[in-house]
Amino acid sequence: MSYEIWIIIVASLVGITCGVIGCFLILRKLAMLADAISHTVLLGIVLAFLISQSMNGIYMLIGAAIVGLFTAMLIQFLNHKGIQEDASIGVVFTFFFAIGVILITVFADSVHLDVDHALMGEIAFVPFDMVEIGFLPPLPKAFIMLLSILILNIILMMLFYKELKITSFDPALAAAIGIPVMFIHYLLMGMVSVSTVASFDSVGAILVVAMLIAPGASAYLLTNKLSHMLCLSAFFGVLAAISGYYVATWIDSSISGSMAMMSGVLFALVFIFSPTKGLLGKKMNHKRFRSESTAP
């Protein structure tokens, strides 16, 4: 397949994977925690590289999942010790990210990772990194990784859909009927970490936050039903990815940056034009309500 098509496919997979997970983050008010994890994943990747001395995706996934979960636990611990949540998030992620950056600069000669890569990803190089598995034609590594993470996420979500739903909307009820709330929380955090790593190569550690949050936030403004929100969010993720790619080639700039930008633009459009919860929609409803109530 051609160069362009692979980039679009990989970008869309990032959009779907992140978009679906993002819905739960928004509903559970964990957006900032996801932001923190996406920053600290950098440390996991650097450590995995320094320990294993290879750029193998599996090691990176493991390293990132460990550091991601550790971030979530440390934030929880500090919070438990009486530090307000935003401060504990701020302290932990800046510290881990700082250590990651220091390690990259100190071991710059031996680490095949530069800071720009960590920030913006290198989706343009995805089609050059092909592997062959069995009888299949050569496929880009990033594609295989993202697809397997997406399938894993979907399986986990189908298995725990009811639990995820109840713990998101009513954690007290969930605890009362015996659902392991903390287990579901860390399961979700683990899914966020591995999705971040899988997307890391393509869009970078910070812009992945845009792909996690913006599609879900847009979907949230359009529907009240969780299953619809998940589908809409995946759709917005893909839309942001594809439009981002074309904008980037049109103005000749960073693909991942313009994907993040387009996810913001899509959100702005939904924020203004959503029929029920948008600015215009609310105004129209208001007017209709007023005209109905003044009508004889």
Place this chain on the structure above:
Amino acid sequence: MEQIGQMLLAANTQWVLIGTLLLGLASGILGSFALLRKQSLIGDAVAHAALPGICIGFMLTGERSLIILLIGATVTGLLAAYCIQYIASASILKEDTAICLILSTFFGVGIVLLTKVQQMPSGNKSGLDSFIFGQAAGMVSSDVKLMAGAAALLLMVTIIFFKEFKLITFDAEFAKGLGLPVSALNFLFMTLLVAVVVIGIQAVGVILMAALLITPAISARYWTNSLSKMVIISGIFGAISGVIGTLISSLDRGIPTGPFIVVTATIIFFISILFAPARGIITLKIKRRMTNQKLLREQGQVK
């Protein structure tokens, strides 16, 4: 040791040190208010959102004039702060989602503009990417003087309005009742917060600037319950972090300043959470053990 001695004597290093010291002081003080008002993560978003402003400033003028870049950063930073508050108040989305959304999409725009700037003939050498992680050692003396002057000005304004800020932080209703212009003061505070973030990004970088607002303030919170003491302690912690981080990063060219400032601040935080006199984790353990022993001894005496 000798190397450090020589470095300290260099005029430029002295200026950079004074600059980061004042910056740490100002951000520690404003960060205390931001922390108590639960607005510290807005500072994070503002810092990320400064990146597009810096790039636009550069694209419009075509040269690396710090004052223009900082004006650009202030404009997009304030815009981001406004968008966050608007989204959180006008829709069902919560503030944390709004912060995350604005932070990442503005940063995305910043990255797009940054790649455009690097394609410009003059842009390649502009060193705008040093804004991402901060490079205090690479600042020229006029930049440092601007930063130090701005930090001193921010400090002065904060001291003048200290009483008012204290009131709107703890009891906004009461402040309103007294006839204080609460929304104007909120806007003034937000402007000061954006300003301190903006002057800090050259030294600390857009990604880690939030740490300089949050970490010294939360560490100081462990040592006292009084706002005025907290503000002073937090300012001192910020200043120490700024100075030590700068010293480490000036040992070698190419080492970013921001990460070292952040690591220093976090070490101070860990010391505080473990050993602070009234609330430190280890202090509490020791106290509890001493009370237990005292009780046991007393019981023994009674028996």
